[in-house]
Amino acid sequence: MGVRVLANDQKPVLIVGGAQGIGKEIAERFLKEGHRVAVSDIDEQGLSLLKKQHSELLTFQADVSSWESVQQMISAAERELGGIAHLVYSAGMTKSLPFLEVDFSLWKKTLAVNLYGLYYCIKASAPYICERQEGSIVVIGSGSAITGSGGGIQYYASKAGAFGLM
Numbered sequence: 001m002g003v004r005v006l007a008n009d010q011k012p013v014l015i016v017g018g019a020q021g022i023g024k025e026i027a028e029r030f031l032k033e034g035h036r037v038a039v040s041d042i043d044e045q046g047l048s049l050l051k052k053q054h055s056e057l058l059t060f061q062a063d064v065s066s067w068e069s070v071q072q073m074i075s076a077a078e079r080e081l082g083g084i085a086h087l088v089y090s091a092g093m094t095k096s097l098p099f100l101e102v103d104f105s106l107w108k109k110t111l112a113v114n115l116y117g118l119y120y121c122i123k124a125s126a127p128y129i130c131e132r133q134e135g136s137i138v139v140i141g142s143g144s145a146i147t148g149s150g151g152g153i154q155y156y157a158s159k160a161g162a163f164g165l166m
């Protein structure tokens, strides 16, 4: 529903975490609607496959868990797209494990991608969006932030944090 509304305005769009899955579908829908679209992802191979399918697409390899990487990616995307009006955050990771099997490493990594990465991308792109005085930031959340099912506690916590941030 949200994508249909945004799809009418033809403004530049950046999809973070769009090399596959939901982000890829969203990117392809925006392309079909005639937007200038950039996709970023950590997955270099996924990005080059996507680029082969859609030569008009701009792609940027970046790790959302790194503030430096996000800053570089957002400023390159802004420059090459000619602005950022809409940011879609679809980067994410999940691993379904019982509570006692979730270790610090998985906890930190999931929060780094699903929550810190979201904050970094908003912090880096919001000045451009505000400067335009138009646009939007769309985040793919999850009902499991409230209900807790189908992931692991690290995932539910990260998604609840994302709701709070939004």
Ligand SMILES: NC(=O)c1ccc[n+]([C@@H]2O[C@H](COP(=O)([O-])OP(=O)(O)OC[C@H]3O[C@@H](n4cnc5c(N)ncnc54)[C@H](O)[C@@H]3O)[C@@H](O)[C@H]2O)c1
Binding pocket: 016, 017, 018, 019, 020, 021, 022, 023, 040, 041, 042, 043, 046, 062, 063, 064, 065, 090, 091, 092, 093, 094, 113, 140, 141, 142, 143
């Ligand atoms: N698929 C579902 O049923 C579902 C349901 C509810 C919510 N979601 C949420 O929607 C979003 C997209 O889900 P999906 O199913 O398309 O997942 P997916 O795994 O297919 O795609 C996630 C993308 O994020 C990228 N990514 C992972 N770590 C990254 C990092 N450090 N830096 C940059 N990119 C990174 C991956 O390479 C991948 O391309 C996620 O936030 C997920 O939690 C998905």
